[in-house]
Amino acid sequence: MLFCAAFLVGCVHAGSIPATAGGHTAPLDSLPETGTFSIIAYDTATGEWGGAVQSRVFSVGNGVLSAEAGVGVVATQAVVDVSYGPQALALLRQGKSAAEVVKYVWDHDPNPDTARWAKTGRQFAVVDAKGNVAAYTGPTAPTAAGDKQGAHVTAQGNTLADKAVPDSMVAAFNRASGHLALRLLAGIEAGQAAGGDKRGKQSAAMLIVKKCGGVWLHNDVVLRLQVDDSPEPIVELRRLVEKAPLPPRTVTNAQNDPSCR
Numbered sequence: 386m387l388f389c390a391a392f393l394v395g396c397v398h399a400g401s402i403p404a405t406a407g408g409h410t411a412p413l414d415s416l417p418e419t420g421t422f423s424i425i426a427y428d429t430a431t432g433e434w435g436g437a438v439q440s441r442v443f444s445v446g447n448g449v450l451s452a453e454a455g456v457g458v459v460a461t462q463a464v465v466d467v468s469y470g471p472q473a474l475a476l477l478r479q480g481k482s483a484a485e486v487v488k489y490v491w492d493h494d495p496n497p498d499t500a501r502w503a504k505t506g507r508q509f510a511v512v513d514a515k516g517n518v519a520a521y522t523g524p525t526a527p528t529a530a531g532d533k534q535g536a537h538v539t540a541q542g543n544t545l546a547d548k549a550v551p552d553s554m555v556a557a558f559n560r561a562s563g564h565l566a567l568r569l570l571a572g573i574e575a576g577q578a579a580g581g582d583k584r585g586k587q588s589a590a591m592l593i594v595k596k597c598g599g600v601w602l603h604n605d606v607v608l609r610l611q612v613d614d615s616p617e618p619i620v621e622l623r624r625l626v627e628k629a630p631l632p633p634r635t636v637t638n639a640q641n642d643p644s645c646r
Contacts, residue, residue: 420527420544420582421462421508423449424554424572427516427537428565431632433607434458434512435593437569439619441544441582446590446611454594454605457483457513463526463543464506466494473511483511483519491521508532510539529583535559540572546580553579564631565593566608570623577619589618591626597645600630607631 425436436450436458451470452458457477461469469490476486487509494504503525510520516537522530530543533551540554557575561568569591577586593607610625612618 420584421445421449422540422542422545422550422554422573422576422581423460423462423510424538424540424558424569424576425450425458425460425510425512425518426539426558426565426569426572427458427512428568429516429537431565431595431598433565433593433595433598435565435569435591435608436460437573437589437591437622438462439573439577439581439586439589439622441584441587443588444611444613445588446592446613450590450592452592452594453478454596454598455514457511458592458594459512460510460541461507462541463508463523463530464502464504466502466504466507469507469509473509477511477513481513482515483513483517486511486513487519487521508541508543510541512537512539538572540576542576542582544582544584546583550576550579550581566591566626566629566631569593570619570626573619574623586616586618588613588615589622591622598632603645 421440423438427434434452438445438449448465448467449460449462453474459470459473472490473486496504505523506525508522508526512518518534518539520532520539520541522532527544529545529548531548531551532541533555535555538558540551542550554572554576558568558572561571590611592609594605595607598607612621615621
C-alpha cells in the first residue's frame with residue numbers, strides 16, 4: 386500500500402505567535418491555512434490511477450493524495466483529515482465503490498474538532514478500482530469550493546478564485562492525450578488558468594500507481610513528484626514530468642510476471 390505522509394502541523398510553545406505564509410501573525414489556536422485544487426483519475430488504457438494537486442500552502446503533496454495500485458486513488462483537502470486517505474484505501478480494498486467509500490468515511494468521521502476543523506468543511510474525492518468516481522464538498526469548505534466529475538476523473542477545489550476551476554480541469558483532462566501524467570498536468574494547468582487558488586501558488590504534487598508499473602522490480606509507483614516551495618510550482622512539476630521516463634500508454638512491464646497481474 387502507498388499513501389503520502391500526514392500533513393505536518395507545527396507545535397507552538399506557550400506564549401509564542403507563529404507567522405503565517407503571508408508574514409502576518411496568527412492566533413495561538415490557529416491551524417495551517419488550506420486552499421487546494423486537485424484532479425484524480427483512472428486510465429483505462431494502462432490500468433494506472435493517479436492524481437495531481439496545487440496549493441498556496443507549503444508541501445501540499447504531504448497531505449492530499451493517496452493511491453494504491455489495483456485499488457484506487459483518493460484526494461482529501463479543504464478542512465483536511467489526512468486519515469481519510471488510508472481509510473478510503475482500506476475500504477476500496479474490500480471492493481466498495483467510490484460512492485460507498487465517500488459516504489462511509491464521512492458518515493463515520495467522529496468530528497473531533499468542530500470549532501476549527503469541522504467535518505462539514507472537508508473535501509474528499511475517490512476513484513475506485515473500476516474507475517468509478519465520487520466526491521464530497523462540505524457546505525463550510527473554504528469558499529469558493531466545488532467539484533466536477535467526468536468519466537473516470539474528478540476535480541475538486543476550495544479557496545478558489547473562480548468556482549469554474551474544477552469544470553475547466555475536467556475539460557482539459559478530457560481534451561489532452563498521451564500518458565496519464567500529461568493529462569493530469571493539463572488538468573491542473575487549466576485549473577490555474579481559470580483562477581486557481583485565490584491566494585496564489587506555492588506547491589504541487591503528482592502521484593501515479595500501477596501494479597509493477599514503475600522502474601525496478603515489483604515497484605507500483607510509476608511517478609511520485611513533489612514541488613514543495615516554488616513561485617511556479619506547476620511549471621516545475623511539468624519540467625519534472627517531462628524529464629521522467631514515462632512508458633507509452635500501450636506498454637506494460639507486468640506481462641511476464643504473474644505476481645504483477
